[in-house]
Amino acid sequence: MSGVSTFINQDGATIFVCTDHGEQSCPFCCLMFSEINNEARQEARKRKAIKPPQTPLGEGLLISGTEVRMLDRSGENVPPNHLEGRIGGVLTEKDEESDFDGMECYVVEYGRRNGEVMTQVMTYPVEWVHEEWQVKTNGQWVSAMKYVKLFSGDDSDNDDDM
Numbered sequence: 808m809s810g811v812s813t814f815i816n817q818d819g820a821t822i823f824v825c826t827d828h829g830e831q832s833c834p835f836c837c838l839m840f841s842e843i844n845n846e847a848r849q850e851a852r853k854r855k856a857i858k859p860p861q862t863p864l865g866e867g868l869l870i871s872g873t874e875v876r877m878l879d880r881s882g883e884n885v886p887p888n889h890l891e892g893r894i895g896g897v898l899t900e901k902d903e904e905s906d907f908d909g910m911e912c913y914v915v916e917y918g919r920r921n922g923e924v925m926t927q928v929m930t931y932p933v934e935w936v937h938e939e940w941q942v943k944t945n946g947q948w949v950s951a952m953k954y955v956k957l958f959s960g961d962d963s964d965n966d967d968d969m
């Protein structure tokens with residue numbers, strides 16, 4: 808009989824190992840938890856980066872709680888199936904499996920609402936959110952780039968002098 812044990816890592820992820828050897832993937836116990844453990848680690852890391860609403864995340868960045876959406880440009884859905892969510896925080900992606908590995912990313916909460924909490928989290932590069940996504944302000948969707956420029960003030964003038 809091969810037993811399974813769990814422990815909670817520093818980010819709060821539940822990690823599975825075999826009881827006998829403490830291995831995530833154990834040929835003796837025929838248990839393979841590496842993949843599910845990695846997903847749990849990534850998810851916990853994202854959730855840990857989420858700040859309370861209205862927290863500044865850094866210069867030129869959207870504040871937490873900002874409502875955002877990624878436009879559905881596939882043309883396959885009527886009406887379009889935009890992904891709506893909320894900025895949660897920011898982190899540098901560290902996930903070899905991810906296309907965004909090493910990039911500065913927003914943590915975006917999205918999906919079904921469970922009270923005030925959205926049930927899913929994803930990361931998406933800051934730069935691309937600013938270039939491609941929209942932000943809801945005063946009930947209107949505007950391009951994130953326009954919005955970021957608006958509230959980051961007069962710095963944009965300097966860029967033009969380059």
Ligand SMILES: [Zn+2]
Pocket residue numbers: 825826827828829830833834835836837
């Ligand atoms: Zn084992």
